[in-house]
Amino acid sequence: MKELLLLKYAPEIFLKGLNRNTFEKKLKNNIDNALKGLDYEYVTDSGRTLLYSENFNEIIDRLKKVFGITEICIVTQVEADMDSIKAQAFKEVNDSFCSTFKIETNRANKKFVLNSMEVSRAVGEYVLNNVDGISVDIHNPKCVVNVEIREKAYVYSKRIKAQGGLPYGINGSTFLMLSGGIDSPVAGYLMARRGVDISCVYYHSHPYTSERAKEKVKELARILKEYTGHMKLCVVPFTDIQMQIMEKCREDELTIIMRRFMMRIACALAEKYGVNSVTTGESIGQVASQTMESLVVSDSVSDRPVFRPLVSMDKTDIMSLSRQIGTYETSILPYEDCCTIFVPKHPKTKPKLSDIEASEAALDIDNLVMQAMETTEIFFL
Amino acid sequence: MEVYFDNSATTKPYDEVIDTMAEIMRNYYGNPSSAHSLGLMAEKKLNEAREAIAKTLNVSASEIVFTSGGSESNNFLLTGFVKEGAHVITTKTEHPSVLNTCMEMEGRGVEVTYLNVDNEGKIDLNELEKSINKNTQLVSIMHVNNETGIIQDIEAIGKLIKEKSSRAKFHVDAVQSYGKLNINIQSSGIDLLSASAHKIHGPRGAGIAYIRKGLTPKPLIYGGGQEKRLRSGTENLAAYAGFAKAVEIIYKNREKNFEHVLNIKKHFLNSIASMKGIKINGQHINDFSPYILSISFIGVRGEVLLHMLEAESVFVSTGSACAARDTKDSYVLKAIGLKNEEIKGTIRFSFSEFNTFSEVDKAINALSKCLKFLRRG
Numbered sequence: 001m002k003e004l005l006l007l008k009y010a011p012e013i014f015l016k017g018l019n020r021n022t023f024e025k026k027l028k029n030n031i032d033n034a035l036k037g038l039d040y041e042y043v044t045d046s047g048r049t050l051l052y053s054e055n056f057n058e059i060i061d062r063l064k065k066v067f068g069i070t071e072i073c074i075v076t077q078v079e080a081d082m083d084s085i086k087a088q089a090f091k092e093v094n095d096s097f098c099s100t101f102k103i104e105t106n107r108a109n110k111k112f113v114l115n116s117m118e119v120s121r122a123v124g125e126y127v128l129n130n131v132d133g134i135s136v137d138i139h140n141p142k143c144v145v146n147v148e149i150r151e152k153a154y155v156y157s158k159r160i161k162a163q164g165g166l167p168y169g170i171n172g173s174t175f176l177m178l179s180g181g182i183d184s185p186v187a188g189y190l191m192a193r194r195g196v197d198i199s200c201v202y203y204h205s206h207p208y209t210s211e212r213a214k215e216k217v218k219e220l221a222r223i224l225k226e227y228t229g230h231m232k233l234c235v236v237p238f239t240d241i242q243m244q245i246m247e248k249c250r251e252d253e254l255t256i257i258m259r260r261f262m263m264r265i266a267c268a269l270a271e272k273y274g275v276n277s278v279t280t281g282e283s284i285g286q287v288a289s290q291t292m293e294s295l296v297v298s299d300s301v302s303d304r305p306v307f308r309p310l311v312s313m314d315k316t317d318i319m320s321l322s323r324q325i326g327t328y329e330t331s332i333l334p335y336e337d338c339c340t341i342f343v344p345k346h347p348k349t350k351p352k353l354s355d356i357e358a359s360e361a362a363l364d365i366d367n368l369v370m371q372a373m374e375t376t377e378i379f380f381l
Numbered sequence: 382m383e384v385y386f387d388n389s390a391t392t393k394p395y396d397e398v399i400d401t402m403a404e405i406m407r408n409y410y411g412n413p414s415s416a417h418s419l420g421l422m423a424e425k426k427l428n429e430a431r432e433a434i435a436k437t438l439n440v441s442a443s444e445i446v447f448t449s450g451g452s453e454s455n456n457f458l459l460t461g462f463v464k465e466g467a468h469v470i471t472t473k474t475e476h477p478s479v480l481n482t483c484m485e486m487e488g489r490g491v492e493v494t495y496l497n498v499d500n501e502g503k504i505d506l507n508e509l510e511k512s513i514n515k516n517t518q519l520v521s522i523m524h525v526n527n528e529t530g531i532i533q534d535i536e537a538i539g540k541l542i543k544e545k546s547s548r549a550k551f552h553v554d555a556v557q558s559y560g561k562l563n564i565n566i567q568s569s570g571i572d573l574l575s576a577s578a579h580k581i582h583g584p585r586g587a588g589i590a591y592i593r594k595g596l597t598p599k600p601l602i603y604g605g606g607q608e609k610r611l612r613s614g615t616e617n618l619a620a621y622a623g624f625a626k627a628v629e630i631i632y633k634n635r636e637k638n639f640e641h642v643l644n645i646k647k648h649f650l651n652s653i654a655s656m657k658g659i660k661i662n663g664q665h666i667n668d669f670s671p672y673i674l675s676i677s678f679i680g681v682r683g684e685v686l687l688h689m690l691e692a693e694s695v696f697v698s699t700g701s702a703c704a705a706r707d708t709k710d711s712y713v714l715k716a717i718g719l720k721n722e723e724i725k726g727t728i729r730f731s732f733s734e735f736n737t738f739s740e741v742d743k744a745i746n747a748l749s750k751c752l753k754f755l756r757r758g
Contacts, residue, residue, distance in 0.1 A: 207692035208685045246757060336684045 001078050001088070004043055005051040005059065006156065007031070008071035010164050027068040027167040033229045034062045043077075046108060046150045050075065060160060065227045067165035067193050073146075075156035080112060080149055085119070086126040088155040089145050093127050093134060096157060098142035100135050101127065105147040112149050119147060165193035168228055172276040173197035174307060175266045178220060178233070180213055180337045183281030183310055185220045185327040186318050190309040191279050192228050199275060200224070200231065201266050203238035205338040213335035222381050223327050232273075235377040236265055238338050241368050246342060248362040255289045255347045256356060258339070259298040264369050267302050272373070278302060283310040283318065293350040300353055384695045384740040388580075389527055389557060389673055389731035394623070395582045395630055402584060402623040413616050414607060427618055430625035434589055437632050438566050438574070441594065446608045447621050450588035451556035452478035453601065454575030457612070458552050458590050459483065459521060461598025462573070465490045468516040470549075472496040472504055473716045474531075475523055479554055483521075492516070500718045501668060502531035506541055513542065517549040524564065525557035528700050528713040528729060529662050530673025532562065539570030550596065556580055556588075560631040561639065561672055572596060578620065582733070583627030587620035631734075638734040643671035645732050645741060650674070652745045658756065660723055662714070674730045675714075677723040681755050686728060689755070693747035698729050 013023045040053040053059050056074065063072050076092075078084035093101050103124045105116035114122065123145075124136055148154040176188040178200040192198050202217045218233060225231035238261075245257050266278045282290045299306050310318055322328040385393065405426060411419030413427045428442065435442040448454045455478040463469055463486055471483055473495045483493045494512045496504045504522065513520070520542050525532055535553055542551050552573040555564055559576035566574065571591070578587035592598065592611075604613025631638065647666070653659065653676070662675035678686060683699035690697055700711040714724045730744070 207688045210684075210688050210691075251757075336682060336688075341682060341685045 001076060001084075002052065003056070004075050004077055004154070005053075005056060005063070006048070006073040006075045006154065007051065007063065007069050008073065008162075010068050010070050010166065012166060013068060023068075023167055023170060026170050027066075030066055030068070030168050030229065031063065034066050035059060038062075045152055045154075048108075048148075048150060048154075050077075050154075064160065064162050066168075067163050067195065067227065068167040069162040070164045072160040072162055073156045074158040074160075075148075075154045077152050077154055080109065080151065080153040082114070082119075082122060085147055085149075085153050085155060086123050089123045089147065090127050090130050092145050092155060092157040093143055094131050096143040099133065100137035100141045101143040101145060102136060102138045102141040103127070103145050103147060105149070107149045109149050109151065116149075119149065123147060163193060163227070166195035168192055168195055169197045171195035171197075173199070173274075174277040174279045175234075175270045175273075175275050176200045176279045177262060177266055177281070178202050178217055179281070179339060180216050180220070180331065180333070180335060181281065182322050182328065182331040183283060183286075183318055185224060185281075185331065186321050186325065187279055187281040187307075187309045188224050189227065189321070189325050189327075191307060192224065196277075196279075197275075198224065198228055198231070198279075199234070199269075199273065201234045201236060201269055203262055203265075203338045204235050205239045205242055205341055206237065208239065208242075208341040209336050209338060212333075213337055216330060216333050216335060218379065218381065219330050220327055221379075223325070223330065225381050227325075231381040233379040233381055234269055235379065236269075236372050237375045237377075238262075238372065241372060242338065242342060244363055244368060249359045251344045252346055252348045253351065253356060253359050254342055254344045255339070256294055256297055256351045257360060259289060259294070260301045260356070260360070261365075261368070261372075263298050263302050263306070264365070265372055267304060268369055268373055269376070270304060277305045277307055279307040279309065281310055282308045283313055283315070286315065288347045288349050291349050293352075294348075297351045297353050297356055382694065382740070382743060384736075384744050386695065386697045386730040386732060386736070386740075386744060388733040388736075389729065390698055391579050391585065392582045392733055393735065394579075394584060395627055397630060398583055398623040398626045401626040402619040405619040405622045409618060409622075413618060414605065423618055426622055427616055430618075430621045433625040434628055437560075437628055438564065438591060440566055440591060443609075444591055444594055446590045446592060446611050447616060448588045448590050448612055449586050449617070450579070451476070451554070451575050451577035454577075454588045454590040455479050455521075455554055456482050457601040458573045458575060458592070458598065459519065460486065460601060461611075462519050462550055462552075462596070463491055464518065466492075466516075467518040468492045468494070468514060470494045470496065470509065470512050470517060470520045472498060472522055474498050474502055474526055474528075474713045475521065476527055476554060476556070479521055479523070496522075498531075498716050501663065501665065502526055502529050502713070502717045503668070504533060504538075506534075506537060509538065510541055510545060513545040513549060515546070515548070517546055519550050519552060521552040521554065523554040523557070525555075525562065525670045525673070526713060527557050527673070528711060529675045529717065530557075530670040530731075531663065532558075532668055532670055535571065536565065536569045539568075543570045557670065557673070560628060560635065561642075562670065563635075566591070566593075578624035578627060581627050581631050584620045584623040586617060587624040589624075634734065639671060641734055642732045642736070645736050645738065646671045646674055648738055649730065649741045649745070652741065653748070656749065656752070658752075660719075662717065662719070662727070672732050674732070676728055676730070677714075677719060678726040678728065678752060679722060681726040681752065683726050683728055686726070686751055686755065689751040690728075690744070690747055693743075693750070695744045695747050697744075698731075700727060700729060 103120040105119040411423040413424040550572040560581035574591040579585040660677040663669040
């Protein structure tokens with residue numbers, strides 16, 4: 001008798017037809033990556049792969065952050081005979097202190113003499129007769145005991161909810177524009193959960209924004225790394241560009257022109273590192289610069305898809321997700337970022353592309369972008 | 382040249398303080414409570430430190446309890462004297478270590494009155510008088526405000542409290558005034574007082590609670606019964622000795638320092654007088670501590686200006702250092718009626734005896750350069 005972990009994969013993975021193998025392989029890879037440094041081994045039993053370790057706590061904590069796993073079950077492996085199965089099922093129900101239960105059986109080993117209905121019935125009867133004050137409820141049980149019969153039998157009732165999503169790194173790559181705020185880390189998390197490989201870009205306006213603001217963004221990227229396993233952060237010196245815009249452009253166009261530069265640089269970085277797309281934390285109408293018109297104007301300098309996973313979300317929902325993934329406490333540290341230091345009194349909310357392009361004519365765009373790229377600092381967190 | 386104008390956050394320790402602490406750690410490492418001679422030597426040093434500090438306040442050594450600093454002293458003196466169902470009076474502009482303690486006590490059935498302040502930050506004595514009732518156990522008012530530098534007339538306040546109630550105790554948070562301004566415990570009717578070492582070139586992690594003879598608070602820390610059972614825990618002797626050394630130096634020069642810092646502040650104010658778009662939060666120079674100068678730069682973000690000044694090696698703070706990690710606007714500046722825009726652009730310059738006129742000149746130069754840029758010429 002020993003305890004093992006049974007990992008339930010996202011059902012989506014099984015719908016991938018011929019690509020299913022690739023998805024499973026990637027997921028296995030990601031699991032090994034997440035568990036690096038820990039002692040564990042895989043146990044296979046007629047097609048099922050389970051995980052064995054002396055100490056599960058740390059392993060479970062890390063697996064909870066691996067995309068593609070929906071559930072982690074703590075199973076007990078016993079001999080495939082009715083007495084052993086009954087004894088373990090009794091223990092599971094008894095330890096759970098629940099008032100109602102049901103048994104669900106899956107018989108993969110067809111040589112086993114009883115069929116699954118018969119196993120459930122026999123085990124259920126045994127439990128019912130031996131646990132005090134318990135009753136069966138097949139529709140809404142407080143405790144569900146699963147019995148899986150293969151070479152050995154596996155009995156379990158403890159299930160831990162995991163992230164779901166798709167294996168990280170299976171769905172292309174993106175450059176996430178990471179600010180110090182609440183939204184962008186959440187946007188990055190949502191993309192990563194769909195299997196998209198994330199790198200981050202942060203625009204640093206030294207000396208107007210502090211070293212603490214930079215450290216804060218590094219910390220946010222580090223938290224995202226707990227889900228993705230690795231993380232590249234590009235810190236782009238942005239002050240010169242902001243100064244030029246300040247000097248040469250109209251005050252109310254500051255923000256939108258700045259956004260366009262951020263987009264240009266993100267795209268250039270994507271080009272340089274072979275990344276497919278750009279992701280931002282924008283949500284429609286949240287601030288003056290996040291109107292439909294502004295998004296059109298900033299997207300027009302992008303030569304690749306720009307993803308905005310939060311576009312239709314309310315601020316309160318974004319905040320609760322941010323708490324859930326662990327970035328909120330860091331995000332609310334109050335340092336100024338490049339978007340807050342020079343805020344026009346009345347930023348344009350409905351900019352027109354032709355106007356903005358005319359204003360930008362005063363700037364040496366290519367040169368500014370090139371300089372920013374050349375002085376970009378890269379961190380592998 | 383590094384210009385340090387953030388002395389209300391913390392000060393640079395005197396070299397003598399550092400030497401004293403090293404010497405104590407090297408040679409007087411015994412536990413003052415130990416029975417052997419090393420313990421006795423340490424105990425003597427501890428008593429010397431207590432005596433030195435007591436002398437500056439003109440009180441007896443037995444009335445001084447060593448703590449870890451201003452926040453602990455404030456917590457200790459408030460919670461130690463206030464019983465459930467009692468009434469406490471304080472102001473809307475106290476330090477968080479007082480305000481948060483009051484709010485915590487409110488949750489445990491203590492009634493708290495938060496006095497308003499006028500547009501300079503002073504409380505209204507009439508409002509105080511009306512607030513005192515037979516249930517009032519404690520009045521806690523800070524001497525010098527840490528954000529604006531306003532000086533409360535603690536002598537008048539103390540007299541008023543004593544006239545109105547024989548029961549109410551008067552606590553003064555003197556963290557920003559001890560060692561800088563004159564404090565007369567007797568004539569001000571002060572029963573309880575908090576002070577801190579690191580605001581006067583002493584070490585961090587050391588403070589005192591003055592407790593008038595005959596009063597016994599409930600301890601904040603229970604344990605081995607050190608500090609007359611009021612504050613358990615092995616004494617941080619090196620820090621207390623360093624504190625005493627700082628006090629010795631600063632009290633020798635207190636009036637001279639005051640004059641010097643006042644001149645620094647006046648020079649600052651004169652140099653900035655013609656600057657446009659600023660609001661000095663403290664027009665009547667005599668009502669404010671010369672050590673603190675709060676200025677709102679209209680249309681500018683305080684943090685941005687702070688970092689620009691930092692790039693010029695001028696170190697200042699927005700509001701108070703304690704609030705730098707808080708997302709909310711300063712409640713102190715709100716209480717004195719500043720507009721949001723003014724609050725966001727407020728910088729606190731806080732001085733020490735080490736500052737010079739040329740440092741002020743350098744800061745003013747940096748300031749006008751930064752402002753010119755931020756306001757686009």
